Amino acid sequence: MYNFEFEKPSSIADAVAALGDEEATALSGGQTLLPTMKQRLASPTKVVSLLGISEMQGICTGDDGALCIGGATSHADVAAGASAYPGLAALAGGIGDPAVRARGTVGGSLANNDPAACYPAGALASGATIVTNAREIAADDYFQGMFTTALDESEIITEVRFPVPQASNYQKFEQPASRFALVGVFVAKYADGVRVAVTGASEEGVHRWTAAEEALSANFSADAVPAAPGADGMIADLHGTAAYRAHLVAVLTKRAVAAAS
């Protein structure tokens, strides 16, 4: 890893100012960024830690009943503290291993938007709002393909608001070596319809499976889940073919509905 200057501001305003330098990068749990820097795939000259900012920590319930999670809240804290939204707490509790969950954060996961990460599925299926230092972004507009998001350079996720569904479940088919999702499906049932988000499967990154959403909004039962989506555009690698992943999408959706209802 190349050397860099380290700063740990205690407010969002100071962090935004520190990130104004062109070569500066935000650091949250570091579970993705530090390995990336060791491989020299990233070489910022300044690293700005977001972990000293108390207003970016913690979980609360908003006036509209949504679960609000500070951008720098760890997976372990969400697993233990998001009892108002059990499906999301379980998702956080299934990420990586205990040491990864102790450091990794919701903001880091959503900013990174790894195509096999868990949180993007939870945020998209919940129709969450990604709150940054500058604006509020709807999850439907936020995810823009593998490792790509609507965030501008040096914009930071300060909070994520998750509307709490009537029923929900996340099913992750674990890639045993990395513990990421080979495929993961998050199903969330709201009063106005069902949302289904799929991670790990598509070359477009996290996405909604609209055919399943329509069928499940009419009849929320595992039997209503449509046949597997086509294999076109699905990821194919040594862990699974495109057809295998497409098949998993339907199987995991059924399991998620069965577990949620």
Added chain:
Amino acid sequence: MSQVTMTVNGKEMSSDAEGRTLLSQFLRENLGMTGTHVGCDTSQCGACVVHVDGVAVKSCTMLAMEADGAAVSTIEGQAADDGTLNTLQQAFQDHHGLQCGFCTPGMIMSAADLLKTNPKPSEAEVRHHLEGNICRCTGYHNIVKAIMAASGQDVSSIAAE
């Protein structure tokens, strides 16, 4: 360079670190405490697990500067001053929970983290908690057995030594 100070196993220690100095490197190279092992250096294997403010983390994936002011516990702080092993360490010895010993510091620190919140874990809970700790020698069986024995459970029905 700036000075980083942390309380390591109850003693305050300081040394100069660069921005890029990892906590694992700070413990091993700056403080000379080589009990914390570095296996993969990519946050996969768990050999480097230490506790920072009571929470188990992979010290190869945390900057030393992030631990400035923190209380850190490492494998060196586990035995008594006269060298008497703690219950968990003794159980690893009694149940052959180690072979080459490379993974053992991380295994002990992860297991201690589990027993703090779950004093009598089931076998499945132990295995689940150790997902981020890789051992290339033992096949895990005796590690799991040692941890269950250390938590005061009868391990006689758990298969062969």
